[in-house]
Amino acid sequence: MKYILFIALLLFSTHLVISQNTQSEIDGGEHGYVPEQSECLNEQQRQLIIQQLKSQSLLLKSEGRLAFSEENRGTNPLFIWPVQKKQGLEYNSVWSISNYVDHNPTSPNALLDYNCGSRTYDTSSGYDHQGLDIFTWPFSWKQMDNDDAEIIAAAAGQIIAKSDGNFDRSCDFSTITPWNAIYIQHSDGSVAWYGHMKNGSLTTKNVGDTVVVGEYLGIVGSSGVSTGPHLHFEVWQDGTYTQLIDPYVGACNSLNSVSWWNSQKPYTNPGINAVLTHSANVDFNNCPNSETTNESDNFMLNDMAYFYIYLRDQYIGSMFNVKIIRPDGSYLLDADYTSTNDYYASYWWWSRVVDMEGIWQWQATYEGETVIHSFSVGALSIDDEELQELSVYPNPFSDTISINSSTIIHSVTIFDFTGKSVVLFEKKSPEGIRELDLSTLSQGIYFADIKGDNKEQKVIKLLKK
Numbered sequence: 001m002k003y004i005l006f007i008a009l010l011l012f013s014t015h016l017v018i019s020q021n022t023q024s025e026i027d028g029g030e031h032g033y034v035p036e037q038s039e040c041l042n043e044q045q046r047q048l049i050i051q052q053l054k055s056q057s058l059l060l061k062s063e064g065r066l067a068f069s070e071e072n073r074g075t076n077p078l079f080i081w082p083v084q085k086k087q088g089l090e091y092n093s094v095w096s097i098s099n100y101v102d103h104n105p106t107s108p109n110a111l112l113d114y115n116c117g118s119r120t121y122d123t124s125s126g127y128d129h130q131g132l133d134i135f136t137w138p139f140s141w142k143q144m145d146n147d148d149a150e151i152i153a154a155a156a157g158q159i160i161a162k163s164d165g166n167f168d169r170s171c172d173f174s175t176i177t178p179w180n181a182i183y184i185q186h187s188d189g190s191v192a193w194y195g196h197m198k199n200g201s202l203t204t205k206n207v208g209d210t211v212v213v214g215e216y217l218g219i220v221g222s223s224g225v226s227t228g229p230h231l232h233f234e235v236w237q238d239g240t241y242t243q244l245i246d247p248y249v250g251a252c253n254s255l256n257s258v259s260w261w262n263s264q265k266p267y268t269n270p271g272i273n274a275v276l277t278h279s280a281n282v283d284f285n286n287c288p289n290s291e292t293t294n295e296s297d298n299f300m301l302n303d304m305a306y307f308y309i310y311l312r313d314q315y316i317g318s319m320f321n322v323k324i325i326r327p328d329g330s331y332l333l334d335a336d337y338t339s340t341n342d343y344y345a346s347y348w349w350w351s352r353v354v355d356m357e358g359i360w361q362w363q364a365t366y367e368g369e370t371v372i373h374s375f376s377v378g379a380l381s382i383d384d385e386e387l388q389e390l391s392v393y394p395n396p397f398s399d400t401i402s403i404n405s406s407t408i409i410h411s412v413t414i415f416d417f418t419g420k421s422v423v424l425f426e427k428k429s430p431e432g433i434r435e436l437d438l439s440t441l442s443q444g445i446y447f448a449d450i451k452g453d454n455k456e457q458k459v460i461k462l463l464k465k
Helices: 043-062 140-145
Strands: 008-009 016-018 025-030 083-085 093-098 134-136 150-153 156-165 181-185 191-195 216-219 231-237 271-278 305-316 317-325 331-339 341-353 356-364 371-377 391-393 400-404 409-416 423-428 435-437 444-452 457-464
Touching: 043 156, 043 181, 093 305, 093 341, 134 140, 181 216, 271 356, 271 371, 305 317, 305 356, 317 341, 331 341, 371 444
Parallel strands: none
Antiparallel strands: 008 025, 016 331, 025 341, 083 150, 093 134, 134 231, 150 216, 156 181, 181 191, 191 231, 271 305, 305 341, 317 331, 317 356, 356 371, 391 400, 400 435, 409 423, 409 444, 444 457
């Protein structure tokens, strides 16, 4: 299965049209271009999996533990999306799609997805892509290392097999190492395959255990034949593994006539995956090294800051707007851009000197969606050496947070994302401030400006869920 990381940094020729009179430099490019593909499982591996699945099902049945039965066969499941961001991750989204199921049995280079497009692949050996490829974006390797993209059960069912312990940082098609995967049978007998998982991340549940819809299964990885972290989601109609299912309904789906999604996503699904600030340019590094992202929400006055947006399914003629908003409401940047290319995943960035103290906003609007990222400049950017070990928990929080610090905390000021002070806590005992009741705050992003008895200072971003 395929997913090659390809970063095309298009300096001075960005394939975007700037819709404003003032000069506004922009750099960036495409992420996720794939010049060739290969099957994620060779035929021998696939047959071994099918044999294992049949054997495990027979064993569960002989033990009276197989949940599926012909007598009580249910209707086909309606899937939820099988990838979600972990709780507390500030990215707006963590995925994009690289490939759908191929419905043209001719090969090679005879491509036909469910929507009559060519967002799929086949190989010269006769393999037609049999699943949905969902890759992580932005920062696939960092996401994998930090467990940011979780694979969840698209439907309730029973684990009938699982495979773990295999190498998970594959970068090419030459490996013969199997993938890490979990296989779930549903009440109608259909079976979903979740492949390429991170080593050691699979649920601790055993074969024979049941899962509910949305339950954690593992982390998106790059095990098996793979060139980057992604989930291969493959569905079979029953335990004979002779009839493939494409969950998407469309004019060129030759396998099934109805959608298996609870809410089918559009074929092209443009969106904002992240709006981030950085202290230096991002280094995407070579596979399989984790990206050096240089993410930062705190800057000193007159620092150079780097402003990035990360988009999925950017299409020709689509427009996005970006704004860098000072604490006083004035704009350091306000510009519209129109794409002259199609991108499955893209990134664009600007560098600017931040020239005013306070809480800033970095904002992007695309396809009717606006994402705001707040960051601080100046006094609120101080991270005192004496408070480097200070931490707050839980974060994200619901009502209260605790402060873990060897330094006595004198005061804590809570600012909202606009820079307005909303709550002030002051020391009332020799032990200092150890707990904050923030139950009156609405959901959203806040900054805690924490000061010690000797004027030490640290700012921590908080997220109320």
